Ligand code: 5GP
């Protein structure tokens with residue numbers, strides 16, 4: 001697939017991200033019990049989740065980890081507005097304290113879909129952690145309990161976030177700028 005000419009402008013350094021994740025893990029540890037189920041929303045959150053659970057190693061949280069694949073973006077840079085469940089978790093969340101982890105909170109549709117599903121299955125508590133959030137873009141009433149960084153309205157990549165499934169490997173967050 002040919003993408004329009006673009007380049008990546010660095011926005012958040014990998015050093016800033018890793019110190020923020022350490023602080024987030026500490027915040028989460030103060031509020032949630034030790035025994036939680038982390039549900040990472042794929043594909044975008046796999047890098048953030050990997051860093052976060054390793055930070056939990058130091059803070060004493062001992063999570064079970066599962067994955068749910070949801071799609072709302074296709075290959076473009078704007079949301080289709082419809083969330084599709086591509087792959088479900090296999091863990092039983094009934095009576096469990098759940099932390100849903102996503103890369104970025106924008107309209108809120110993805111997280112609200114995931115939260116509703118986990119709620120229906122009888123989780124005891126549900127908290128949400130996101131690496132990034134874009135304010136002023138919410139279409140659905142949802143608040144993340146733990147937020148890494150609040151960013152301006154731009155299409156970002158890196159740390160698991162993609163543009164047409166590329167750039168997930170960038171160890172920093174960058175803005176896609178069209179030439
Ligand atoms: P929401 O459902 O809140 O509108 O969007 C959340 C999902 O849209 C994220 O999990 C992510 O997959 C995608 N998304 C939203 N904003 C961006 C962005 O700036 N960059 C990338 N790569 N994905 C985004």
Ligand code: MG
Nearest residue numbers: 042043044103
């Ligand atoms: Mg996503």
